[in-house]
Amino acid sequence: MRGKLIVAGGGIGGLTATLALHRAGIDVMLYERAPVFADIGAGMSVWPNATRVLKSLGVLDSVVGLGEPVTQFNLLRPDGIAISRIAMGGFPTPALCIHRADLHRSLRQPLPPSCMEANQRLVSFAEDAAGVTATFAGGLATHADGLIGADGINSAVRAQLHGVADPVYRGYCIWRGIAPAVAGVVHGHISETWGSGRRFGIMPIGQGRICWYATQNCAPCQSDPPVGLKQALIESFRDWHQPIQALLEATDPSDIIRVDARDRRPLRSWGKGRVTLLGDAAHPMTPNVGQGACMAIEDAACLAKLLPSAATVAEAFRSYEALRIARTATIVRQARRIGFIGQWENPWIIRVRNYATRLVLARTPDMRLNAVYGYEV
Numbered sequence: 195m196r197g198k199l200i201v202a203g204g205g206i207g208g209l210t211a212t213l214a215l216h217r218a219g220i221d222v223m224l225y226e227r228a229p230v231f232a233d234i235g236a237g238m239s240v241w242p243n244a245t246r247v248l249k250s251l252g253v254l255d256s257v258v259g260l261g262e263p264v265t266q267f268n269l270l271r272p273d274g275i276a277i278s279r280i281a282m283g284g285f286p287t288p289a290l291c292i293h294r295a296d297l298h299r300s301l302r303q304p305l306p307p308s309c310m311e312a313n314q315r316l317v318s319f320a321e322d323a324a325g326v327t328a329t330f331a332g333g334l335a336t337h338a339d340g341l342i343g344a345d346g347i348n349s350a351v352r353a354q355l356h357g358v359a360d361p362v363y364r365g366y367c368i369w370r371g372i373a374p375a376v377a378g379v380v381h382g383h384i385s386e387t388w389g390s391g392r393r394f395g396i397m398p399i400g401q402g403r404i405c406w407y408a409t410q411n412c413a414p415c416q417s418d419p420p421v422g423l424k425q426a427l428i429e430s431f432r433d434w435h436q437p438i439q440a441l442l443e444a445t446d447p448s449d450i451i452r453v454d455a456r457d458r459r460p461l462r463s464w465g466k467g468r469v470t471l472l473g474d475a476a477h478p479m480t481p482n483v484g485q486g487a488c489m490a491i492e493d494a495a496c497l498a499k500l501l502p503s504a505a506t507v508a509e510a511f512r513s514y515e516a517l518r519i520a521r522t523a524t525i526v527r528q529a530r531r532i533g534f535i536g537q538w539e540n541p542w543i544i545r546v547r548n549y550a551t552r553l554v555l556a557r558t559p560d561m562r563l564n565a566v567y568g569y570e571v
């Protein structure tokens with residue numbers, strides 16, 4: 195394929211796509227609505243299926259240097275007793291946790307600045323026989339051979355293709371924060387603790403920083419109290435095992451971010467003609483399996499693999515969608531299911547849940563991990 199592509203959206207998905215396409219020799223231009231490419235967000239996990247792609251793009255060393263490898267995942271009860279412990283390893287590339295801003299910067303750095311423009315919010319696109327024209331809020335209209343909508347869960351590209359619809363709220367919200375390392379955090383170990391309608395996760399993300407997250411069943415779109423949120427979280431997790439209290443105590447309240455758990459039902463088709471979707475624009479998911487960005491990274495690698503040898507952009511986009519839709523839909527549903535189970539409140543059902551989870555994870559851990567982490571684009 196010869197020609198130029200537009201990527202709308204400079205999150206992890208849009209940046210990886212731009213880097214992968216640039217490395218594949220394709221003329222690509224990324225437009226991001228934010229005024230600058232800022233370093234934002236909290237911690238995140240990046241699993242071997244995605245680090246494999248990062249390695250192929252030559253950014254894995256930088257990412258490993260900034261983040262922290264994961265050697266074990268512990269699923270715990272609030273008293274600290276393990277429901278399950280899973281050793282991570284045996285994959286060609288590592289699992290790791292990292293600050294989102296560090297991953298973002300690692301993807302941005304190898305790109306020529308001329309490939310990226312901030313402060314450009316795509317508002318619509320129009321396709322004709324010669325290509326696709328993307329129009330931006332400030333008046334810019336740019337023409338290319340194809341458009342990749344990587345503009346997140348509230349994607350404008352998706353809305354034009356499939357209609358405007360709100361994401362689906364899944365009944366709980368998530369607070370995230372970053373604290374300095376405290377006693378009791380084991381480097382390389384990440385954990386999630388399952389209580390009743392609440393969970394708490396701990397992830398060392400490198401450079402002496404620990405990311406935590408807390409979930410709670412609640413009505414959608416509630417705002418946090420302007421003061422006292424940190425204290426409310428400390429109270430809510432008062433009886434839970436250490437170092438949960440220590441992490442909450444050590445967190446600067448201004449570093450606590452709240453988000454509602456939302457996703458969308460998987461689509462049967464993503465794009466049309468010279469337009470396709472990527473990342474959360476295509477398959478937003480709840481964060482329960484830590485795969486949203488990993489799937490966006492896989493999407494990017496898949497597109498860059500198919501485009502150079504395709505006869506037309508539309509042909510490459512349809513082949514890409516045929517390869518990606520089923521896989522990402524499975525992960526969207528898996529994430530939703532785990533969130534649903536993890537947020538159960540009834541104490542008797544919780545006992546059965548914990549017992550059944552222990553059995554399931556003990557019996558087939560390799561098969562389950564391989565299906566997700568062993569995937570090669």
Ligand SMILES: Cc1cc2nc3c(=O)[nH]c(=O)nc-3n(C[C@H](O)[C@H](O)[C@H](O)COP(=O)(O)OP(=O)(O)OC[C@H]3O[C@@H](n4cnc5c(N)ncnc54)[C@H](O)[C@@H]3O)c2cc1C
Nearest residue numbers: 203205206207227238239316346473474481484486487488
């Ligand atoms: C609490 C939480 C924890 C998570 N943890 C993990 C994890 O551990 N591991 C993991 O893999 N995933 C995780 N995820 C999911 C992950 O954050 C997303 O799946 C991922 O960020 C999606 O990347 P994206 O580039 O597709 O979308 P986004 O990150 O949303 O980026 C979209 C970009 O497009 C821009 N944009 C939007 N509209 C326009 C427009 N009209 N024109 C131009 N630009 C536009 C936005 O400003 C943004 O920069 C988590 C999500 C949440 C909510």
